[in-house]
Amino acid sequence: MIQMKNVYKKYPNGIVALNGLNVEIDQGEFVYIVGPSGAGKSTFIKMMYREERPSSGQMLVDGKDIAKLKNRKVPFLRRDIGVVFQDFKLLPRLTVYENVAFALEVIEEKPQIIKDRVMEVLDMVGLKHKAKMFPRELSGGEQQRVSIARSIVNTPKIMIADEPTGNLDPETSWDIMNLFEQINATGTTIIMATHNREIVNKLRHRVIAIEGGLIVRDAAGGDYGYED
Amino acid sequence: MCATQLEVITAMKIRTFGRHIKESLKSLGRNGWMTFASVSAVTVTLLLVGVFVMIMMNLNKVADDLENDVEIKVFVSLDAEEEEVGELEEEISGLSGVESAVYSTKEEELTDLVLDFGEELSLFEQSNPLFDVFYVKATEPQQTEAVAKEIAALEYIEDVEYGEGKIEKLFDFLNAGRNVGLVLILALLFTAMFLISNTIRITIVARRTEIEIMKLVGATNWFVRVPFILEGMWLGILGSIIPIGLVVLLYQKITEFAQPRLSGELFQLLEFSPFIYQVSALILAMGVFIGIWGSFMSIRKFLRV
Numbered sequence: 150m151i152q153m154k155n156v157y158k159k160y161p162n163g164i165v166a167l168n169g170l171n172v173e174i175d176q177g178e179f180v181y182i183v184g185p186s187g188a189g190k191s192t193f194i195k196m197m198y199r200e201e202r203p204s205s206g207q208m209l210v211d212g213k214d215i216a217k218l219k220n221r222k223v224p225f226l227r228r229d230i231g232v233v234f235q236d237f238k239l240l241p242r243l244t245v246y247e248n249v250a251f252a253l254e255v256i257e258e259k260p261q262i263i264k265d266r267v268m269e270v271l272d273m274v275g276l277k278h279k280a281k282m283f284p285r286e287l288s289g290g291e292q293q294r295v296s297i298a299r300s301i302v303n304t305p306k307i308m309i310a311d312e313p314t315g316n317l318d319p320e321t322s323w324d325i326m327n328l329f330e331q332i333n334a335t336g337t338t339i340i341m342a343t344h345n346r347e348i349v350n351k352l353r354h355r356v357i358a359i360e361g362g363l364i365v366r367d368a369a370g371g372d373y374g375y376e377d
Numbered sequence: 378m379c380a381t382q383l384e385v386i387t388a389m390k391i392r393t394f395g396r397h398i399k400e401s402l403k404s405l406g407r408n409g410w411m412t413f414a415s416v417s418a419v420t421v422t423l424l425l426v427g428v429f430v431m432i433m434m435n436l437n438k439v440a441d442d443l444e445n446d447v448e449i450k451v452f453v454s455l456d457a458e459e460e461e462v463g464e465l466e467e468e469i470s471g472l473s474g475v476e477s478a479v480y481s482t483k484e485e486e487l488t489d490l491v492l493d494f495g496e497e498l499s500l501f502e503q504s505n506p507l508f509d510v511f512y513v514k515a516t517e518p519q520q521t522e523a524v525a526k527e528i529a530a531l532e533y534i535e536d537v538e539y540g541e542g543k544i545e546k547l548f549d550f551l552n553a554g555r556n557v558g559l560v561l562i563l564a565l566l567f568t569a570m571f572l573i574s575n576t577i578r579i580t581i582v583a584r585r586t587e588i589e590i591m592k593l594v595g596a597t598n599w600f601v602r603v604p605f606i607l608e609g610m611w612l613g614i615l616g617s618i619i620p621i622g623l624v625v626l627l628y629q630k631i632t633e634f635a636q637p638r639l640s641g642e643l644f645q646l647l648e649f650s651p652f653i654y655q656v657s658a659l660i661l662a663m664g665v666f667i668g669i670w671g672s673f674m675s676i677r678k679f680l681r682v
Binding site: 198228260299 | 389
């Protein structure tokens with residue numbers, strides 16, 4: 150599903166974020182990406198949806214070579230990848246329903262299918278009754294659930310989450326993790342960068358630790374391993 | 378197979394375009410005061426441009442009228458016989474730069490004078506002191522002087538009159554006026570575009586994160602761009618309503634006031650129709666153009682996500 154070979158990333162300001170990284174992630178896996186801030190986690194995550202491009206090395210996502218992907222092809226890559234962020238990234242002027250529907254409008258889906266599918270995923274994340282509300286009227290946990298609904302609405306093969314529980318209280322975080330578990334159970338690959346030790350240690354999955362732009366640890370069912 | 382595929386794609390495009398139109402209209406409403414601010418900026422600038430264009434076009438019309446009124450009066454010398462007068466007419470008409478040459482005998486001249494200044498002058502009918510004349514118009518009013526000099530050089534010409542000195546000054550003045558007006562209109566247009574595109578830019582900058590999010594979800598550049606461009610177009614249309622209304626109303630009042638007072642004068646204002654409809658169309662077109670252009674330019678740099 151995702152293959153990285155000697156991926157190297159140097160930013161224009163001279164900082165080397167990834168220093169020859171090798172990794173392989175299979176379809177259906179649930180992977181935590183851990184590591185100190187500034188270790189290259191964000192760059193690693195951003196490369197998956199081609200926000201950043203490798204300076205050298207090979208990187209395949211769902212069979213597409215990210216390094217060689219043309220700019221105008223990027224939207225089509227992103228339609229196969231769901232993204233969830235710490236700050237939710239919802240469109241503030243659109244309602245809950247419209248935010249989720251947007252991902253389907255982008256692929257020019259038929260209105261009737263959009264309607265059915267959006268209500269289906271809103272039901273799944275438990276926000277069907279808040280479909281007409283605006284993001285600012287929702288709690289953080291609810292907003293994150295909307296963004297999850299949006300990321301899975303067109304059934305992507307891969308879901309990428311960058312600190313999805315970073316802004317949420319522990320209880321809400323567990324609700325969100327339950328959703329991720331459900332989504333993973335349907336066969337979706339989940340790659341999640343996190344600083345949440347409790348979650349990583351309780352919900353055991355593969356853990357990849359990145360430090361200094363390199364993978365320093367890669368263990369199936371591993372623990373968080375840091376003291377923050 | 379191929380045809381049906383094409384149909385499906387076309388249906389998709391039409392559906393998506395419908396979605397963009399709906400989205401752009403919705404966005405106008407949800408953007409509230411941002412919409413209001415942009416529309417106000419468009420309104421003020423278009424009003425300025427509209428009134429100014431109205432004034433400039435009329436000044437130009439007055440200038441044209443005055444210019445076209447300039448003619449050369451050619452006095453035929455008394456020793457010219459009928460035959461020579463006929464030759465003279467051909468010669469004058471044949472000169473390059475002459476649009477028309479109308480002959481008027483001294484009897485006709487006197488009749489005109491009597492009409493203008495009263496019966497007392499009819500005393501002169503006994504011994505008419507006037508000359509036979511040609512009224513000559515130059516194709517290009519500004520060429521009047523040159524044409525007059527050519528005619529003066531012909532045989533059997535007693536004298537030519539064309540308001541020497543005065544018309545040169547008039548032409549200089551009118552030319553200067555036209556140039557100043559053109560520069561002012563261009564400057565005003567430029568300011569208007571700058572002002573409006575700036576306002577639109579502010580509203581789009583405020584929505585920069587929205588654009589980023591749309592692109593993260595897999596929207597193509599055109600999918601992001603089109604609703605913004607349509608929104609710009611609506612802003613332009615909304616912003617041109619008041620200027621068009623005011624310009625039409627204002628010009629109606631002006632023509633109502635000026636038309637009877639100017640009748641029979643050397644110059645006239647432009648007729649209400651079609652002039653005011655042309656100005657209205659111009660204002661609308663400018664609003665639409667500026668709105669679309671402003672959106673397009675402002676959104677360009679945010680699309681590189």
